[in-house]
Structures are given as C-alpha cells and as structure tokens.
Amino acid sequence: MAKKIIVIGAGIIGASIAYHLAKAGAEVLVLDAQTAGGGVATPNSWAWINASWGNPEPYSRLRMRSMLEWRALESVHPDLNVNWCGGLLWDLPQNELAEIVATQKSWGYDVDLIDGATALKIEPRLKVPPELAIFASGEGSIEPVAATLAFLAAAQTLGAKIALGAEVSGFHTLGGKVAGVKVGEHLHEADEVVVAAGVQSLGILAELGVALNLEAPAGLLVHSKINTKLLNGLVMAPDLHLRQTQQGRIVAGSHFGGARPGDDSAATAAALFKQTKDMLRGAEDLEMEFYTLGYRPTPKDGLPLIGRPTHVSGLYVAVTHSGVTLAPAIGLFAAAEIVHDKRDPLLQPFHLERQ
Numbered sequence: 212m213a214k215k216i217i218v219i220g221a222g223i224i225g226a227s228i229a230y231h232l233a234k235a236g237a238e239v240l241v242l243d244a245q246t247a248g249g250g251v252a253t254p255n256s257w258a259w260i261n262a263s264w265g266n267p268e269p270y271s272r273l274r275m276r277s278m279l280e281w282r283a284l285e286s287v288h289p290d291l292n293v294n295w296c297g298g299l300l301w302d303l304p305q306n307e308l309a310e311i312v313a314t315q316k317s318w319g320y321d322v323d324l325i326d327g328a329t330a331l332k333i334e335p336r337l338k339v340p341p342e343l344a345i346f347a348s349g350e351g352s353i354e355p356v357a358a359t360l361a362f363l364a365a366a367q368t369l370g371a372k373i374a375l376g377a378e379v380s381g382f383h384t385l386g387g388k389v390a391g392v393k394v395g396e397h398l399h400e401a402d403e404v405v406v407a408a409g410v411q412s413l414g415i416l417a418e419l420g421v422a423l424n425l426e427a428p429a430g431l432l433v434h435s436k437i438n439t440k441l442l443n444g445l446v447m448a449p450d451l452h453l454r455q456t457q458q459g460r461i462v463a464g465s466h467f468g469g470a471r472p473g474d475d476s477a478a479t480a481a482a483l484f485k486q487t488k489d490m491l492r493g494a495e496d497l498e499m500e501f502y503t504l505g506y507r508p509t510p511k512d513g514l515p516l517i518g519r520p521t522h523v524s525g526l527y528v529a530v531t532h533s534g535v536t537l538a539p540a541i542g543l544f545a546a547a548e549i550v551h552d553k554r555d556p557l558l559q560p561f562h563l564e565r566q
C-alpha cells in the first residue's frame with residue numbers, strides 16, 4: 212500500500228519533495244498556510260543555481276549533484292525553465308581566485324579563471340571589468356515562484372493533493388509517533404510528516420522538542436522595470452550581485468542573499484538601485500519597479516538540515532538555505548529515504564543531530 216505523506220510547506224523545498232514523493236509512489240498531501248510558491252524565502256530569492264566558492268567539499272558535491280538534477284528535471288518538465296546563463300564572479304580578493312578555481316576544478320566543477328578582456332566579452336555592458344574573474348558556464352537561475360508552481364503542478368499530475376490556506380497548528384501523535392497534523396479543527400492522518408516550512412519550521416517543531424539551530428537573516432533585492440537586455444548572465448561583483456530575468460528585469464542585491472535592509476529599507480533599495488545603474492553602460496534609463504525583503508532559512512553552520520530526528524518517529528525535516536540550488540537533490544533524496552528507507556551517501560553529513 213502507498214505510504215501516506217503530509218508535506219508542510221509549498222515553497223520550493225516542499226514542492227520538490229512533494230513531486231519526488233508522488234513520483235516514488237507515495238500518497239501526498241501538501242499543506243500551506245498561505246498560497247503556493249513559498250513564504251518569506253522562495254518568492255524573495257535571488258535564485259542563483261550554483262556550487263560556487265566557500266563551501267566544504269561534501270556540500271559542494273551535493274550542490275553539483277543538484278545542478279545535474281535540475282538539468283534532468285528540466286528535460287522532462289521544461290516549464291521549470293532554468294536559464295543556464297553562466298556566472299561571472301570576482302567578489303573576492305584577486306589573489307585568491309586562482310586557488311579557488313584549482314580547488315573547484317579538482318572537485319569536478321566547471322570553472323575557469325579569465326582575464327578582463329574575456330569578462331568583457333561575456334558581459335559587454337560592464338563599465339569597469341575585473342582584472343581577473345571566475346567564470347562558471349554551467350551556473351544558472353530560475354524564476355523561483357514559477358518553478359515552485361511547476362513542481363506542484365507536476366506533483367498534482369502524479370496524484371498529489373494540495374491544500375492552501377491550511378495552517379498546521381500542531382501534530383497528532385499516537386504512541387509517541389507522529390501520525391498526522393492538525394489544521395484548525397481538522398485532523399489529517401499520515402504515515403510520515405515532512406516539515407519543509409522554511410524559517411517557520413522552528414516554531415512548528417518546538418511542540419515535538421525538535422530544536423533547529425537556525426537563523427533567518429533578512430535580505431533585500433531590488434527589481435527593475437522590464438528592460439532590453441543588459442546582462443547575459445549572473446554577475447557577482449564586490450558588493451553587488453546582478454542578474455536579468457528572462458522577462459527582462461534586473462534583480463540586484465549587495466550580495467546574492469540580499470542587502471541588509473537597515474532602518475530604512477526604501478532608502479537602502481534606492482541606494483542599491485543607483486549602484487546597479489552606475490555599474491552598467493546603457494542603464495541610464497533603467498527604472499526600479501519594486502524591492503523585496505526576504506528571510507533565508509540559514510542553519511548556523513551554513514549546512515542543510517535534512518532527515519529524521521532520532522528521538523521522534525514519523526517525522527522528516529528539510530530546512531536549508533540555497534534551497535533554489537538544492538531543491539531537486541533534496542526532493543529526490545528525501546523521497547528515497549521516506550519511501551524506501553535509503554539515505555543517499557551525499558546526504559550523510561547533513562543529519563539534524565550534528566547540531
């Protein structure tokens with residue numbers, strides 16, 4: 212008989228897990244307190260798909276695998292619509308770039324050290340090109356809400372049910388095991404419950420005594436009005452990360468995780484937008500349309516929290532930053548663990564209990 216699984220959260224992590232669970236033959240119910248497409252993180256994400264610098268090898272390998280899974284998924288579900296535009300990066304001391312490239316290449320990541328002239332060929336609108344930069348041709352980005360909705364639609368096609376405006380207020384336990392959730396007066400029973408509620412997972416899990424070592428840093432991104440093409444790919448310059456959506460909006464933050472909003476987020480957004488315009492030739496008439504303020508679910512050691520807590524059965528937790536990059540691999544591996552009790556070796560370092 213099919214396992215009955217409830218997924219709490221219809222952000223990109225919950226949506227990918229729901230899709231992969233349905234594909235693995237589970238009977239899936241997704242519950243979200245709000246609308247489909249995520250809460251404070253997914254709709255406000257810069258949405259860079261990468262295994263870029265600064266991560267330990269096991270984490271880089273998980274990210275690289277997820278990039279491959281994005282490609283595999285996209286070949287079956289083109290509406291996920293990944294823009295494999297490549298990433299140009301130089302937000303690091305120039306004397307560290309060569310070593311980073313050498314390390315990443317030794318792990319199998321497709322990166323090159325390039326000079327300023329080559330950088331300018333990749334992004335001809337840069338007013339001041341870097342002397343040296345890293346170019347990762349296999350990086351990309353998505354429109355995170357659209358991709359989340361595509362995961363949910365694919366899950367529904369496979370029989371998953373999705374209930375929106377359904378806030379989980381607590382768990383139903385039987386003999387010490389999680390056996391479902393409460394939504395208002397309703398009880399939804401399940402063989403296992405997946406908590407994929409981003410930063411809100413902390414509050415949900417408190418009732419079960421599951422503590423997550425989690426922070427929720429704020430990140431502000433500015434979005435321009437739709438414009439003609441100014442950028443070919445992702446640009447990670449010191450203090451300014453930029454990309455252009457396929458629709459034509461420039462999305463910028465002082466860092467991919469967004470700018471710190473400060474006391475006056477509108478003033479921060481205006482300053483960031485000015486910096487964006489100043490960086491590119493031909494951006495004189497670019498206009499800001501809106502800015503977003505998101506909160507990244509960020510485990511304190513920077514690594515994903517994925518798996519079953521040892522002291523509570525019937526429960527699976529999936530909370531991570533870089534959820535846009537990682538959604539395909541986390542969805543695939545979580546489904547295999549929940550349905551077939553097989554934990555992929557790439558997930559081994561990311562147990563909850565390491566905290």
Ligand SMILES: Cc1cc2nc3c(=O)[nH]c(=O)nc-3n(C[C@H](O)[C@H](O)[C@H](O)COP(=O)(O)OP(=O)(O)OC[C@H]3O[C@@H](n4cnc5c(N)ncnc54)[C@H](O)[C@@H]3O)c2cc1C
Nearest residue numbers: 220222224244249250253256259379409430505533534536
């Ligand atoms: C500014 C910013 C920039 C980022 N840049 C990148 C990037 O470049 N690359 C990258 O890979 N990642 C990036 N991230 C991180 C990435 O966006 C997140 O890791 C990812 O979106 C997390 O998705 P999620 O589904 O876990 O959480 P969310 O999108 O927050 O979704 C959680 C869902 O759970 C629901 N929920 C919460 N509580 C309940 C409840 N009690 N009952 C029912 N439903 C509930 C919420 O309504 C919500 O829909 C960025 C994030 C931010 C904010």
